[in-house]
Amino acid sequence: xxxxxxxxxxxxxxxxxxxxxxxxxxxxxxxxxxxxxxxxxxxxxxxxxxxxxxxxxxxxxxxxxxxxxxxxxxxxxxxxxxxxxxxxxxxxxxxxxxxxxxxxxxxxxxxxxxxxxxxxxxxxxxxxxxxxxxxxxxxxxxxxxxxxxxxxxxxxxxxxxxxxxxxxxxxxxxxxxxxxxxxxxxxxxxxxxxxxxxxxxxxxxxxxxxxxxxxxxxxxxxxxxxxxxxxxxxxxxxxxxxxxxxxxxxxxxxxxxxxxxxxxxxxxxxxxxxxxxxxxxxxxxxxxxxxxxxxxxxxxxxxxxxxxxxxxxxxxxxxxxxxxxxxxxxxxxxxxxxxxxxxxxxxxxxxxxxxxxxxxxxxxxxxxxxxxxxxxxxxxxxxxxx
Amino acid sequence: xxxxxxxxxxxxxxxxxxxxxxxxxxxxxxxxxxxxxxxxxxxxxxxxxxxxxxxxxxxxxxxxxxxxxxxxxxxxxxxxxxxxxxxxxxxxxxxxxxxxxxxxxxxxxxxxxxxxxxxxxxxxxxxxxxxxxxxxxxxxxxxxxxxxxxxxxxxxxxxxxxxxxxxxxxxxxxxxxxxxxxxxxxxxxxxxxxxxxxxxxxxxxxxxxxxxxxxxxxxxxxxxxxxxxxxxxxxxxxxxxxxxxxxxxxxxxxxxxxxxxxxxxxxxxxxxxxxxxxxxxxxxxxxxxxxxxxxxxxxxxxxxxxxxxxxxxxxxxxxxxxxxxxxxxxxxxxxxxxxxxxxxxxxxxxxxxxxxxxxxxxxxxxxxxxxxxxxxxxxxxxxxxx
Numbered sequence: 001x002x003x004x005x006x007x008x009x010x011x012x013x014x015x016x017x018x019x020x021x022x023x024x025x026x027x028x029x030x031x032x033x034x035x036x037x038x039x040x041x042x043x044x045x046x047x048x049x050x051x052x053x054x055x056x057x058x059x060x061x062x063x064x065x066x067x068x069x070x071x072x073x074x075x076x077x078x079x080x081x082x083x084x085x086x087x088x089x090x091x092x093x094x095x096x097x098x099x100x101x102x103x104x105x106x107x108x109x110x111x112x113x114x115x116x117x118x119x120x121x122x123x124x125x126x127x128x129x130x131x132x133x134x135x136x137x138x139x140x141x142x143x144x145x146x147x148x149x150x151x152x153x154x155x156x157x158x159x160x161x162x163x164x165x166x167x168x169x170x171x172x173x174x175x176x177x178x179x180x181x182x183x184x185x186x187x188x189x190x191x192x193x194x195x196x197x198x199x200x201x202x203x204x205x206x207x208x209x210x211x212x213x214x215x216x217x218x219x220x221x222x223x224x225x226x227x228x229x230x231x232x233x234x235x236x237x238x239x240x241x242x243x244x245x246x247x248x249x250x251x252x253x254x255x256x257x258x259x260x261x262x263x264x265x266x267x268x269x270x271x272x273x274x275x276x277x278x279x280x281x282x283x284x285x286x287x288x289x290x291x292x293x294x295x296x297x298x299x300x301x302x303x304x305x306x307x308x309x310x311x312x313x314x315x316x317x318x319x320x321x322x323x324x325x326x327x328x329x330x331x332x333x334x335x336x337x338x339x340x341x342x343x344x345x346x347x348x349x350x351x352x353x354x355x356x357x358x359x360x361x362x363x364x365x366x367x368x369x370x371x372x373x374x375x376x377x378x379x380x381x382x383x384x385x386x
Numbered sequence: 387x388x389x390x391x392x393x394x395x396x397x398x399x400x401x402x403x404x405x406x407x408x409x410x411x412x413x414x415x416x417x418x419x420x421x422x423x424x425x426x427x428x429x430x431x432x433x434x435x436x437x438x439x440x441x442x443x444x445x446x447x448x449x450x451x452x453x454x455x456x457x458x459x460x461x462x463x464x465x466x467x468x469x470x471x472x473x474x475x476x477x478x479x480x481x482x483x484x485x486x487x488x489x490x491x492x493x494x495x496x497x498x499x500x501x502x503x504x505x506x507x508x509x510x511x512x513x514x515x516x517x518x519x520x521x522x523x524x525x526x527x528x529x530x531x532x533x534x535x536x537x538x539x540x541x542x543x544x545x546x547x548x549x550x551x552x553x554x555x556x557x558x559x560x561x562x563x564x565x566x567x568x569x570x571x572x573x574x575x576x577x578x579x580x581x582x583x584x585x586x587x588x589x590x591x592x593x594x595x596x597x598x599x600x601x602x603x604x605x606x607x608x609x610x611x612x613x614x615x616x617x618x619x620x621x622x623x624x625x626x627x628x629x630x631x632x633x634x635x636x637x638x639x640x641x642x643x644x645x646x647x648x649x650x651x652x653x654x655x656x657x658x659x660x661x662x663x664x665x666x667x668x669x670x671x672x673x674x675x676x677x678x679x680x681x682x683x684x685x686x687x688x689x690x691x692x693x694x695x696x697x698x699x700x701x702x703x704x705x706x707x708x709x710x711x712x713x714x715x716x717x718x719x720x721x722x723x724x725x726x727x728x729x730x731x732x733x734x735x736x737x738x739x740x741x742x743x744x745x746x747x748x749x750x751x752x753x754x755x756x757x758x759x760x761x762x763x764x765x766x767x768x769x770x771x772x
Binding site: 004008011012014015016021024025028029032033034039040041042043072073074075076078079098101102104105106109131150202204211212213214227228229230231232233236237239240241244251252253254255256257326327328331334335336337339340341342343344345354355 | 397410414415418419429458464471490600613614618623627637640657711713723
């Protein structure tokens with residue numbers, strides 16, 4: 001068996017840059033103390049690492065005056081943010097057609113207690129892009145209170161024009177929440193805008209850091225309702241959580257090895273340059289599409305006409321075979337993909353691929369020509385046996 | 387400057403066993419994929435690691451038929467469990483006098499919406515042990531609905547007779563929640579009892595695993611209300627969370643490197659033997675007390691008469707100096723302690739050390755004679771300058 005060809009970067013990027021693995025290990029060995037909870041030099045070093053990591057995230061997104069809150073996952077970040085802005089009656093909440101269960105299940109839970117109207121942002125199913133003119137009309141008809149959009153779909157990679165959508169909804173004073181799990185660190189994005197209220201990220205996806213860490217970027221004066229209560233290391237005599245950001249939302253022990261990993265990853269991105277990373281990913285995206293579109297038994301779904309309108313996440317259906325079957329064949333040949341619904345059933349309903357799902361291929365910075373050759377061999381084999 | 391003497395093991399044990407660091411690094415490098423979300427061999431390996439880690443936790447606690455739910459922290463585990471059992475009116479909730487803000491702030495938040503009566507479990511302030519006879523009378527007077535007890539205080543190390551307390555409260559059908567953050571992996575405890583409903587743990591404390599991971603042990607049929615909603619990798623078409631444990635409470639990407647660390651740590655505990663680890667910790671506890679009690683300017687607080695009634699967490703006040711001052715002097719001499727309130731203001735109020743707090747020394751498996759010599763030197767110096 002040869003090397004594993006990894007096409008599941010939308011689930012988690014793999015491998016990570018060597019310096020991410022190394023720094024996680026070294027930092028945790030040398031300085032694995034509890035952040036913000038001691039006077040010793042080790043505690044100071046750990047606190048400095050956390051502060052520097054926040055700064056690097058803000059620099060990457062060109063928004064030095066915003067605040068970064070760390071959470072244990074992007075899912076939890078979305079829960080905190082959505083719970084804070086959606087717990088009201090008579091709200092119009094707009095979602096993209098592609099939202100993940102980390103959004104949909106939270107909203108669905110809140111709908112059981114609050115009178116919320118859900119609207120789907122208009123999308124042009126022929127051009128496979130968002131329909132801004134139609135969105136404008138939607139907003140005029142039903143004033144948006146909250147807008148939640150994935151910058152890129154984790155199912156088909158389609159990009160949302162987040163600046164345009166948020167500018168439109170902000171004229172109605174909507175709260176805008178952007179999920180950048182599939183794009184932060186990959187697409188050079190300027191978040192230095194008052195139109196974007198909350199931007200959620202996962203450390204272990206396009207940021208090439210570790211699992212166990214996510215968070216959100218927001219205004220340093222944002223007022224949210226915490227979901228988790230507990231010790232903060234500061235203001236301990238207060239029976240309530242402190243009011244300050246980020247302490248109010250970062251209770252319990254910080255995940256220091258994961259923050260070290262993200263720190264190293266952000267420096268890796270800065271050293272290579274986000275635009276070079278994007279270029280490499282787009283090259284791999286092109287290689288992937290070149291392979292997939294060679295086969296008449298493989299149908300790619302929702303791939304925009306211009307490659308820059310999506311990222312390297314491609315969903316496919318295979319003639320005559322279910323997605324799980326193909327997933328198994330690929331897996332047996334040491335090719336890692338993800339088949340099924342990708343925790344985003346609404347996206348598949350919208351795309352017409354529910355409930356069978358698709359076979360999702362997602363590339364990253366580290367895919368090689370060898371990976372594409374390996375994929376081609378297996379797709380030849382599947383084609384011959386179709 | 388010599389080697390750092392680390393006495394902050396109650397915040398997080400440090401260092402970890404070599405094999406914990408090594409396995410976290412190796413496993414994440416070789417198998418850093420998304421658990422339960424793919425068919426490939428790597429995903430199967432990652433899933434097997436998670437399943438084995440649950441099994442090792444249950445074995446350690448002699449309760450093979452219970453279930454383990456992983457959460458990003460013990461704080462979050464407490465939030466999930468407490469939110470589920472305390473969201474009712476007219477409840478009598480009993481807390482130990484020593485509860486952490488991870489309990490107290492959650493309860494305080496819930497009190498804003500529910501009519502909850504808080505009671506403090508009776509404690510004998512002369513003998514420094516829980517007063518079971520008095521607790522029996524308390525329960526008879528105000529029937530317990532929920533009992534929350536730290537197995538060992540994170541401020542003064544006092545142990546609670548959890549089996550006895552839970553047996554008493556269970557005669558009233560109370561829900562019993564035990565916080566074993568300071569004892570799991572250190573004190574051989576049999577959780578194979580229907581009297582204990584939920585047992586919370588932190589991977590990075592006495593279990594010698596990584597930050598970023600905690601959880602709880604419960605009946606496999608326990609019904610809780612989730613706090614966080616999102617993708618589960620299974621049952622994705624369901625707009626609600628699945629009903630099954632642990633999936634219902636483990637949304638989003640699992641923290642694989644931390645689970646690998648805990649896995650290695652649990653095997654390290656099994657290999658050495660929990661009773662040997664306890665013996666070593668008790669020896670270090672004795673060394674610590676021998677040093678601290680030599681000085682007439684140092685007063686230890688709430689140390690039981692028998693060493694086995696507490697663990698190696700000792701709070702001190704120093705004549706003539708605030709705890710932060712002493713913390714700074716110790717820190718300057720490369721001794722890591724934690725001064726202040728230790729996120730447990732109620733414990734300090736009860737002990738009479740609020741709001742100044744104490745200097746807390748907490749030992750672990752890896753403290754050495756050299757550490758105690760170093761501490762003695764600095765305490766000599768402080769004594770001379772008092």
